[in-house]
Amino acid sequence: MDDANWGERRLSARDRRRRAIRAAMVVGAIGFGVFAPRLVPPGPDAALVKFLLSLGYAVAILIGGLVLWRQTDELERRRAIHAAAAMGFTSLFATVLVMLAAPVWGLRNPAMLIFGISLAAGGATWIVQRFRH
Structure with a gap:
């Protein structure tokens, strides 16, 4: 290639594709939120339809x-893998601790607390990696 800006053009094209994919996912999520409740019939089939819609x-x-x-490039993939590993590691230990503490604290939904703690750990890991390099 004799064009000096081919790398920048490839990067901007990839960014445009990623933005388009994200936009399609957001539009799909909003559309699902608006139209899915209208697809659920009243009666005994409602639970099955809700399950199938959720699965879809x-x-x-x-x-x-x-x-x-x-x-995504290898740097972003590494960040995502490290964040997922931090979430799994935190979830492993938070499950034991929260389940032991749930009767003492009177927690009604300890699984949601574990999920929140793990999500916070993954987000913190990603943020630290993002701004450290």
């Missing part, structure tokens, strides 16, 4: 995440 939504998120993953 989870699959759509998974596909969008995989498409985004293909658009």
Whole structure:
């Protein structure tokens, strides 16, 4: 290639694709939130329809995440892997501690507390990596 700016053009094209994927995921989530309740019939089939809609939504998120993953470079992937590892490590120990403390503190939903602690640990890990380098 004799063009001196080919790298910048490839990077900006990748950024445009990532923004388009994210926008499609946001529009899909809003559309799901607006239209999915209208698809649930009254009566005994409501639970099955809700389950199938939730399953479809989870699959759509998974596909969008995989498409985004293909658009990321190795530095962003490393940050994401380290954040996920921090979430798993924190969840491992927070589960034991919170489940032991749940009767003492009178927690009604300890699993949500564990999820929140793990999510905070993953977010903190990602932020530290993002601003350290």
